[in-house]
Amino acid sequence: MASRTLVVDNGASTIKCGYAGDGTSYRTISNNITRSKAERKTFVGDQLDTCKDFSGLYYRLPFEKGILTSWDVEKQVWDRIFTGKVMPCDPSTTNLVISEPVLNLPNVGTTYDQLIFEEYGFHAYTRMSAPHMAMYNDIPDLFGQKIGSGKKRIDCAVIVDSGYSFTHIVPFWRGKPILVGIRRINVGGKLLTNHLKEIISFRYWNMMDETHVVNEVKEACCYVSNKYWDELDICKKSPRANKILQHYVLPDYHEQQTGYVKGKKCRSKSKPKSKKAKKAARGSNDMDLDSEDEVNGHGSDDDIVHNLSDNSMEEIEEDEQVLTMNNERFTVPEILFNPSDIGMDQAGISEAIVDAISSCDEEIQGMLYANVVLVGGNARLPGYKKRIAHDLRQLAPSEYEIRVGIDNDPLGFAWQGGQRFASMDEFSSDFKNRLVTRAEYLEAGSALCESRFRAGV
16 A cells, blocks of 8 residues: 555646645645746746746646646646655655546546556546545634534535636535536636736836736735725825825846835735634634735735835835836736626626525525635635625625635645545545555556546536
8 A cells, every 4th residue: 555645736827736644734836837038948847946037938838728738748747746856756655636627528537547547657546626625624614613523524615716727616515516506717817917917018018928027916916806996096096195006126137036015025924823813813704804814914904905104105216127006906806706897708706606506406505605615826815805705795695694714825725625635534435435546547447537536526
């Protein structure tokens, strides 16, 4: 029997990987091959961490619109993970738990099986979607509750996974996905970054080739507005009266390797919260913004808008290249909730959640509304949780309680669930029943994998 289990959340933008049972740590690496125009080098996966100049990077991505289409790129990234270059790994004595896209295509799943068993030779493996992995977490703890004695996990929840290429809403009942309730929105972090690139290139200067830099600007400056029209009026005021305006100092990759918001460069990071403080933040009411922002590492709603402290108004130095961020800070993330703003004929996240729950049996809709869990990279945007909770309260029937939960680390929440699934005793029988060994695969082929994994999406 294999001695260790490697858990891999194979996202379209980043891969989260680590061994089950090694605490809660995992490593995040880029899931792409990049070419640096400045350094004239090619970086595969984790090698991007050694890049010294992120201007003018050209990307080759394995995923397109959420589907794994370029196996040549993906295999080169996997080679670094599974051959011991990223972390110690001996596939012949290792079990593998790996994520796959929601409603993955059968031929793509077959290629997973062939590579993992025939190319790398893992002892055994199973694959499931990232939302399915997330279901193995202690979801009631997000709401300050405990799972009753004798229960392995929560029975009913809606996982809202907003990632790089898309946003999926997947309702679960008794640990299994409700297929008729799955909804997909073709809006993710990639679209937001590309849209911000176009805005900056139109209003200021051409940054269409600066994907990495613009993505850092988005993560540093953007937030989800809960008073959209009021804040749009604020943006029309003079710079001194405009409390939304921010100045982002771009990196020059000589003296300054990373960009920063003017006035925040010397701001120290907050100390890690104790477990007691984290539980208090998680267990708060779904409409309590202060607690939500504690989870996300931000202040109150006023802090989000009034990010310009006295230090932020310091004069711009001559050698600084500064990007002014005004209404772009909240109009770009607004696409998540109103894709029609850029001409997409799709519902926003809040409407899609209601539609997904409404398609399920009426008897469980109340439980689904009371267990909405936000995961994925876009869930780190300040104000994201409060906006969804507010919108759901407006759209859902009044007799249902609305609870929206989010973890301290929504990006790694799926990986955390995967490692709990592979390491905790209460899931051991489920884990063994889902595993397919290499010997079984060589005898029965991918048909056996499909029958074992079909409970996932």
